[in-house]
Amino acid sequence: MTNKYELFAPCHFGLEAVLKREIIDLGYEVTEVVDGRVSFEGDEEAIARCNVFLRTTERVMLKVGSFKAVTFDELFEKTKALPWENFIPKDGKFWVKKASSIKSKLFSPSDIQRIVKKAIVDRLSGKYNILRFPEDGSEYPIRITILKDEVTVGLDTSGESLHKRGYRRLTVKAPITETLAAALISLTPWKKDRLLIDPFCGSGTIPIEAALIGLNIAPGMKRDFQAMAWDNILPKSLFKEAKKEAEDLIDRETKLSIQGYDLDTSALDAARGNLSLAGLEGNIHFQQRDMRDISSAKKYGFIITNPPYGERLEEKEAMPQLYREMGKAFQKLDEWSYYIITGFEDAPKYFGRKPDKNRKIYNGMMKTYFYSYQGAKPPRQRAGQ
Structure with missing residues (x-):
């Protein structure tokens, strides 16, 4: 019963x-x-x-x-x-x-x-x-x-917070949580057949969460939960069955095209280590690259990113220039969509373009803005193509 x-x-x-x-x-x-x-x-x-x-x-x-x-x-x-x-x-x-x-x-x-x-x-x-x-x-x-x-x-019933998927052993300053990264990706129309770049990837959370979503890998497959010990409420076997269901739903055919850039080599080391723990090698390419050098011959790609917020005073002074440069760099990508989460309220003013959507999200106690810049949709393929 x-x-x-x-x-x-x-x-x-x-x-x-x-x-x-x-x-x-x-x-x-x-x-x-x-x-x-x-x-x-x-x-x-x-x-x-x-x-x-x-x-x-x-x-x-x-x-x-x-x-x-x-x-x-x-x-x-x-x-x-x-x-x-x-x-x-x-x-x-x-x-x-x-x-x-x-x-x-x-x-x-x-x-x-x-x-x-x-x-x-x-x-x-x-x-x-x-x-x-x-x-x-x-x-x-x-x-x-x-x-x-x-x-x-x-x-x-969870015990340790569910943002702890088991893959992120290594982090960098001001990381975004796995749960927030997954939610941001879910707020965009990104699909697994489209190129995705995070030009401020840090320890790789947004690219890794995107890969988990793209390959339909459940986030809790590699961890335990508090309620597994509650045999007076539910049998432990239900968790085994849920993980088996998750295993059966994984997309093992698709190869994703996801890239993460950062200037910080220690961040990239962390990102590659986390990628390996997540078992997603071959789906994400991390490289040391300046955001200003972003380029792609492909159209209709996505940028989903968490750039610096400028919380400290000296960082705050650098924000207008950073967002100006971001606006110029992203503009070079033809027909792309950009999604940026930031605590810097004036970002659009310097980015040089009004967002199509702006959603307020509280990251802990900090008010942040998720700015959506929607690019063109790829042409629909005719049947048989």
Whole structure:
């Protein structure tokens, strides 16, 4: 017999529509979309499949309950009223891994964590008729989000953040996360038969995520998840089955044409190391090259890139010149499309062209802009060509 669960997945503010589409494509019904979070219904199999297949969320949460609370007494009583015994066994190790509060009366994370833990202990003491918990079994990390006094309580089925695919051991300064890179690529019409260049590739995250998408390789195939140890909720075999499904869906025929440039040799060493760990050699070519020297005889290609933001003062002063040079360099590529994520608000002014679209995305606490410059579409091939 399968149980129906309420699940939810957090994402970067501004990317909810991308994650919603992913969840629907996996076959699950989305029940709510709020800033930075998509909720949906699913069974035990959904917990395994969403952890293996979702590209644009940091984790898959199993919702234990939600309620309104404006006092700590209310938080305690309403947390205690939730059916914790359905989720945490007698020997389970449980703690509140993280509490966050936005625009709410209860705002002290450490107090929220302490009171929620106490409430769960109270509930389970009564249910299991024990005063001290051994906590020597499987781990059940709990996360609490309070938004406008509405408390959401969830169990973290993922464990280590899902942006950790297992291939990125080496990073450089200011890397973009794998989940954000995958979401940006999904916001473009790039397809696996089109050339893609990242002229500021750093440790290679955008090119590698593009290759995973192009070859239909699920992001969670090479890693484990917290819920694999929860045999009281779901059998571990469901994760094995989800990975087998993912294996069967890989496109083993297509050879991609993806390139990454950087001036920094240590960044390129990291990118090549990550490429090897991802098992994608032959699909991406990394080279030391100045962005100003970008060129291609091919038409209808794509640039998707995360150039320097100019966060430090001396870097900020260099931004106008950098974006001027980018505008000139990209212009040389006939009929190409460019997609640029940046925290530099004035980028289009210096780039020399107004974007066709501008999407605001919060990268952590930093407001960034994803500027879309759409090039011509390639002519449609007639049947038989």
